[in-house]
Amino acid sequence: MITTIDRVFVALSDPTRRHLLESLGGRVPASATTLARDLPVSRQAVLKHLQVLQDSELVTSDRSGREVLFRVRPERLLSTASWMTTLAATWDERLSVLKAQAESIPAEPVTS
Amino acid sequence: MEDRIESSITIDAPLDRVWELVSAPGWWVPSALNERVDHTPGHQTVRESEKWGRFPVEVVRVEPKSYAAFRWASQFPGQDLARGRTTFVEFRVDPLADGVRVTVVESGFAALDAPDDVRRDGMQQNTEGWKQELAQLRDRAEQAA
Numbered sequence: 001m002i003t004t005i006d007r008v009f010v011a012l013s014d015p016t017r018r019h020l021l022e023s024l025g026g027r028v029p030a031s032a033t034t035l036a037r038d039l040p041v042s043r044q045a046v047l048k049h050l051q052v053l054q055d056s057e058l059v060t061s062d063r064s065g066r067e068v069l070f071r072v073r074p075e076r077l078l079s080t081a082s083w084m085t086t087l088a089a090t091w092d093e094r095l096s097v098l099k100a101q102a103e104s105i106p107a108e109p110v111t112s
Numbered sequence: 113m114e115d116r117i118e119s120s121i122t123i124d125a126p127l128d129r130v131w132e133l134v135s136a137p138g139w140w141v142p143s144a145l146n147e148r149v150d151h152t153p154g155h156q157t158v159r160e161s162e163k164w165g166r167f168p169v170e171v172v173r174v175e176p177k178s179y180a181a182f183r184w185a186s187q188f189p190g191q192d193l194a195r196g197r198t199t200f201v202e203f204r205v206d207p208l209a210d211g212v213r214v215t216v217v218e219s220g221f222a223a224l225d226a227p228d229d230v231r232r233d234g235m236q237q238n239t240e241g242w243k244q245e246l247a248q249l250r251d252r253a254e255q256a257a
Contacts, residue, residue: 005221006221087117087218088117088119091117091119091140092119094216095119095121095214098121098123098130098133098134098140099121099123102123102125102129102133102212103123103124
């Protein structure tokens with residue numbers, strides 16, 4: 001699980017890839033050519049970015065005739081978001097334990 | 113994008129008491145072992161319990177009594193600390209009028225598979241919070257599903 005989440009963060013760290021993910025999120029499956037039209041980078045660069053997105057399972061592709069069409073896979077993004085939420089909750093709990101421990105000992109004078 | 117978790121809490125106890133607890137390496141992992149606290153940068157403490165496993169914790173930097181930073185391999189119980197598998201945990205301790213605020217930030221979840229400069233450039237290009245980004249993308253993805 002952690003290895004895939006690592007890749008998700010690396011995938012999302014690039015603004016072009018974030019743009020690609022947003023573009024794909026709101027539309028029917030699209031080819032690299034179509035996606036490249038909206039971007040100031042070459043179709044080849046778009047393909048490289050799509051490969052990174054595929055490696056992290058954020059995007060998948062299907063062959064349609066002679067074209068390859070890309071689409072978003074929501075599960076990975078949702079599971080990453082939920083993993084981060086769980087981790088934040090874990091820290092909330094640890095801090096609660098810290099608070100209980102700190103507040104339970106009567107204050108003693110501390111000599112410096 | 114920023115790969116970090118942040119959480120904070122206000123504690124009604126003296127600063128010294130809170131600092132003592134928060135600056136103990138690996139305090140957040142229950143341990144049957146009780147090593148003497150050592151704040152030397154690079155020093156490793158092992159936290160270990162039957163239930164949670166074995167976790168080495170390394171001191172990165174300690175600034176008494178306001179900041180303590182450590183590294184640990186939270187997702188790899190039992191393993192030694194290795195480059196590429198550790199996250200960075202920072203604690204800030206700030207006195208308030210009515211108590212002490214403790215803030216924790218855990219970061220570094222992105223793998224170090226990519227070369228350092230590639231990752232750094234990627235991270236720096238993002239100026240928005242990751243939560244917003246993820247939420248937006250998730251909404252879009254859910255609509256498309």
